[in-house]
Amino acid sequence: MPTATSSKHDIVVVGAGIVGSALAYSLGKSGRKVALLERDFDEPDRIVGELLQPGGVRALSKMGIVDTLDDIDAVPVEGYHVFYGPRSVPIPYPQEKSDDAGRGIASSSGKVEGRSFHHGKFVQSLRKKALAQKNVTPYEATVRDLIKDTAGKVVGISATWKKAPEGEAEAFELRAPLTIVADGCFSKFRRTHGSSIQPMVRSNFVGLELEDAPLPAPHHGHVVLSKNGPVLLYQIGTHSTRILIDVAGEKLPSVAKGDLQKHVNENVIPQLPEQLRECVAREMAKGQRLRSMPNSFLPPSMQGQSDQAQGVIVVGDAMNMRHPLTGGGMTVGLWDAVHLTEALGGSEWAPLSAAGLRTPLDLNNWSAIRPALRSWHWSRKGLASVINILAQALYSLFGADDANLEVLREGCFKYFEMGGECVNGPVSLLSGLAPRPMLLVGHFFAVALYSIWALFMHPKWYESEQRSRKPGVLEYPGLVWRSVMVFYTACVVLLPVVFTEMKSNIPRLTAATSTRKGKGSHGGFVTDNFALVSASLLLIGTVMLWGNTRDPATARTLSSWMVFPKVAAQPI
Numbered sequence: 001m002p003t004a005t006s007s008k009h010d011i012v013v014v015g016a017g018i019v020g021s022a023l024a025y026s027l028g029k030s031g032r033k034v035a036l037l038e039r040d041f042d043e044p045d046r047i048v049g050e051l052l053q054p055g056g057v058r059a060l061s062k063m064g065i066v067d068t069l070d071d072i073d074a075v076p077v078e079g080y081h082v083f084y085g086p087r088s089v090p091i092p093y094p095q096e097k098s099d100d101a102g103r104g105i106a107s108s109s110g111k112v113e114g115r116s117f118h119h120g121k122f123v124q125s126l127r128k129k130a131l132a133q134k135n136v137t138p139y140e141a142t143v144r145d146l147i148k149d150t151a152g153k154v155v156g157i158s159a160t161w162k163k164a165p166e167g168e169a170e171a172f173e174l175r176a177p178l179t180i181v182a183d184g185c186f187s188k189f190r191r192t193h194g195s196s197i198q199p200m201v202r203s204n205f206v207g208l209e210l211e212d213a214p215l216p217a218p219h220h221g222h223v224v225l226s227k228n229g230p231v232l233l234y235q236i237g238t239h240s241t242r243i244l245i246d247v248a249g250e251k252l253p254s255v256a257k258g259d260l261q262k263h264v265n266e267n268v269i270p271q272l273p274e275q276l277r278e279c280v281a282r283e284m285a286k287g288q289r290l291r292s293m294p295n296s297f298l299p300p301s302m303q304g305q306s307d308q309a310q311g312v313i314v315v316g317d318a319m320n321m322r323h324p325l326t327g328g329g330m331t332v333g334l335w336d337a338v339h340l341t342e343a344l345g346g347s348e349w350a351p352l353s354a355a356g357l358r359t360p361l362d363l364n365n366w367s368a369i370r371p372a373l374r375s376w377h378w379s380r381k382g383l384a385s386v387i388n389i390l391a392q393a394l395y396s397l398f399g400a401d402d403a404n405l406e407v408l409r410e411g412c413f414k415y416f417e418m419g420g421e422c423v424n425g426p427v428s429l430l431s432g433l434a435p436r437p438m439l440l441v442g443h444f445f446a447v448a449l450y451s452i453w454a455l456f457m458h459p460k461w462y463e464s465e466q467r468s469r470k471p472g473v474l475e476y477p478g479l480v481w482r483s484v485m486v487f488y489t490a491c492v493v494l495l496p497v498v499f500t501e502m503k504s505n506i507p508r509l510t511a512a513t514s515t516r517k518g519k520g521s522h523g524g525f526v527t528d529n530f531a532l533v534s535a536s537l538l539l540i541g542t543v544m545l546w547g548n549t550r551d552p553a554t555a556r557t558l559s560s561w562m563v564f565p566k567v568a569a570q571p572i
């Protein structure tokens with residue numbers, strides 16, 4: 001390891017996880033001298049970041065490091081399979097088109113593929129790539145603080161070595177024109193640039209590793225819609241499968257008292273597909289440690305605003321998180337690395353500018369960096385919004401026990417069962433291949449309307465009559481009321497998340513509400529102005545949906561202009 005005084009750096013990156021490592025690699029390749037600080041370079045053992053969507057594979061490909069997926073026992077992922085009681089429906093990724101060649105990874109299934117793996121193996125592979133860059137210097141040390149000058153500009157970091165080099169002090173400082181914070185979901189420095197928004201935790205994922213699990217649909221992510229919340233299963237190696245069980249609430253039942261184990265054994269295992277129950281029960285009986293991670297939501301914040309701290313940029317989970325149900329975090333983070341490298345320019349390499357290099361920004365000149373950060377915000381917006389909104393909305397739909405949500409869940413499942421565009425559209429959003437927020441809003445309301453239609457037209461089970469039949473006309477008044485509540489519930493599920501995305505596009509609103517409300521302010525504004533916000537978004541949504549059926553092109557332009565100004569769909 002180098003000593004702290006031996007090198008001059010353009011950029012200090014805090015954290016060599018998924019995003020920090022990828023970013024250090026791409027910035028180093030673009031000609032910047034990068035210091036990469038990580039508290040522990042040993043292989044991490046975590047239950048996060050184990051399924052990379054095809055969109056994320058494409059980001060690796062853009063950076064020229066898709067080979068980080070080689071030799072890590074990664075398993076091809078060809079889509080999803082959703083289980084709902086005794087029924088199940090396949091949700092395959094889109095078929096590979098001829099112009100997809102070279103944009104992702106070699107596919108043997110004919111579909112655009114993702115990969116799943118042990119998180120630690122992939123992180124090590126990314127770190128190896130970063131550290132092989134001549135411009136990247138590693139420091140195995142914990143960053144304790146960001147150093148600011150008298151004007152409040154961040155000018156470097158102070159850190160303590162994991163193991164100090166011979167003759168050196170435990171603590172050291174590094175100075176650089178730019179510091180990039182990529183210290184993950186428990187970030188210590190996420191508020192440095194001026195945002196006061198804190199993550200919200202609605203549930204935890206509890207994870208187990210299964211040996212040779214007999215998955216009903218190999219090479220697919222499995223989503224089980226249980227009554228207690230969703231359960232995910234996917235292979236993370238030739239013989240290993242991850243199961244992630246969602247447990248609602250910020251706090252988990254006690255492991256010491258055996259409450260969590262009891263919950264898994266009694267409430268979760270019986271709802272899994274039959275062929276998996278024994279395997280999971282066996283692992284529980286062995287007493288395998290139940291590991292957990294909070295599932296957080298942190299809306300993004302636009303950086304490069306005039307009232308924000310200078311000299312620092314926040315990326316990855318430190319800046320933006322969503323529920324991991326849809327496995328989109330790494331995809332968003334890797335594309336952030338691509339777009340940010342592009343925005344900062346480089347003398348040797350630019351991942352997106354096929355025509356050539358962009359002029360490197362002078363990192364000492366914050367007035368030049370500020371607009372570049374705002375343009376980064378817009379270039380990440382399409383994909384990040386889709387993945388954030390989809391994850392939060394689907395979790396609300398699948399996570400809670402409520403009669404109206406039950407109607408939407410049933411409708412959503414039936415929507416998938418119709419196949420065709422009802423599967424292709426949603427899966428291209430989920431896989432990170434279609435960064436089109438309006439497509440998401442369109443499918444969401446289509447699910448809501450289809451759920452209502454199914455309420456009237458599809459047979460349902462009548463316990464008292466012990467048979468299934470279509471509802472009679474006399475039941476219609478009750479169903480009309482139920483429909484209103486279902487549509488209202490759909491709006492309540494979707495619109496607040498859409499609003500958090502829109503809010504991050506409006507600098508003054510973000511800054512003003514942040515200072516006024518302090519901690520967790522994103523909940524405050526939505527709640528205070530919920531009626532107004534819902535009414536306007538409902539109006540926009542209705543116009544859009546109505547227009548979509550008549551003139552899709554105009555509807556898209558109109559609604560994009562109204563709801564997501566400046567968001568151009570980035571082809572990826």
Ligand SMILES: Cc1cc2nc3c(=O)[nH]c(=O)nc-3n(C[C@H](O)[C@H](O)[C@H](O)COP(=O)(O)OP(=O)(O)OC[C@H]3O[C@@H](n4cnc5c(N)ncnc54)[C@H](O)[C@@H]3O)c2cc1C
Binds near residue numbers: 048
């Ligand atoms: C339960 C769960 C499951 C998930 N599953 C998926 C999935 O299947 N697919 C997907 O795409 N996403 C998934 N995600 C999200 C994904 O894991 C994250 O989006 C991704 O890891 C974010 O990368 P990052 O680099 O921002 O943070 P991390 O990968 O967490 O990296 C942060 C790094 O910073 C280091 N660090 C922290 N503080 C300091 C410090 N002070 N000094 C030095 N180093 C420091 C840490 O050691 C770590 O190496 C999941 C998340 C959760 C919670």
